[in-house]
Amino acid sequence: IAGITQAPTSQILAAGRRMTLRCTQDMRHNAMYWYRQDLGLGLRLIHYSNTAGTTGKGEVPDGYSVSRANTDDFPLTLASAVPSQTSVYFCASSDQGPTDTQYFGPGTRLTVL
Amino acid sequence: GQNIDQPTEMTATEGAIVQINCTYQTSGFNGLFWYQQHAGEAPTFLSYNVLDGLEEKGRFSSFLSRSKGYSYLLLKELQMKDSASYLCAVIGGDYKLSFGAGTTVTVRA
Numbered sequence: 001i002a003g004i005t006q007a008p009t010s011q012i013l014a015a016g017r018r019m020t021l022r023c024t025q026d027m028r029h030n031a032m033y034w035y036r037q038d039l040g041l042g043l044r045l046i047h048y049s050n051t052a053g054t055t056g057k058g059e060v061p062d063g064y065s066v067s068r069a070n071t072d073d074f075p076l077t078l079a080s081a082v083p084s085q086t087s088v089y090f091c092a093s094s095d096q097g098p099t100d101t102q103y104f105g106p107g108t109r110l111t112v113l
Numbered sequence: 114g115q116n117i118d119q120p121t122e123m124t125a126t127e128g129a130i131v132q133i134n135c136t137y138q139t140s141g142f143n144g145l146f147w148y149q150q151h152a153g154e155a156p157t158f159l160s161y162n163v164l165d166g167l168e169e170k171g172r173f174s175s176f177l178s179r180s181k182g183y184s185y186l187l188l189k190e191l192q193m194k195d196s197a198s199y200l201c202a203v204i205g206g207d208y209k210l211s212f213g214a215g216t217t218v219t220v221r222a
Contacts, residue, residue: 033210042200042214043156058209090155098210099144099163104155 002026004105006091012111013081021076021108023091031094032074033102034058034066036087043090049074050097081112115139117213119201124219125191133186133199133216141206147175147186148200150215156200159186188218196220 007022025032030051035043035058045058049068063085065077074093078085089108094100116138125131137145144163148156160168162177162184174187188195198215205211 035212040214043202043212045209045211048209059211098204098208101146101158101161102210104157106155 004091004093004103006089006105006108008108009106010109010111012113013078015081015083015112017081019078019081019110021078021089021091021110023074023076023105024072025074025091025093025103025105026072027093027095027103028071029093029095029103030071031097031100032068033092033094034064034074034076035090035092036060036085037090037107038087046076046089048098081110083112086110086112115203115205115211117201117203117211119199119213119216121214122217122219124221126221127191127193129191131188131191131218133188133201133218135184135186135201135213137182137184137201137203137213139182139203139205139211142179143204143206143208145175145177145184145204146200146202146210147173147184148202150198150200152197159199191220193220193222 004025033048034046047066049055091105092102094102119135147159150156160175167176172189200215201213
């Protein structure tokens with residue numbers, strides 16, 4: 001059982017380019033989340049999905065979009081990357097919702113130049 | 114909004130006990146998590162408290178006081194592998210998880 005996988009592991013991206021970070025889970029969890037982690041700021045919620053077909057905005061949603069076409073996949077898209085989006089991005093999932101334990105993927109380190 | 118405070122860094126000796134405090138001010142409360150994160154890795158679950166009191170799990174214990182907006186994580190019999198960041202996270206009234214900035218614990222021989 002892989003749990004949660006993320007791709008790519010790391011990426012260097014020119015400002016203005018479009019980028020999709022991929023996240024897949026095989027635990028059949030209903031809820032999925034995207035966080036960014038920056039030094040000194042901790043993890044901040046970007047977007048979430050409580051179940052397939054629904055999404056919601058977190059604390060820092062601007063510049064990001066998500067979709068949840070099925071239970072397993074939850075891609076995060078940066079439509080036009082900016083240097084302030086340089087960060088480590090973690091995808092997570094939980095069985096029913098935020099009161100359940102969240103399991104995190106290995107992260108994607110993104111650098112926008 | 115949510116405000117979650119925890120110390121930035123702590124250092125302790127192998128075999129000792131360390132207590133990491135977390136205070137929070139949130140709009141509503143639906144539970145508090147502690148996660149461990151080793152450098153360069155993903156956070157992993159340690160504990161969950163939703164009622165007042167102490168939850169013990171092996172060498173790790175977590176305490177919650179909802180009236181004081183306060184929790185602590187107690188690490189006993191410290192081992193070198195416990196060197197990591199410890200993240201306090203609170204589920205507010207909006208049922209979203211908000212994280213503190215984390216406490217980096219360094220265990221010295």
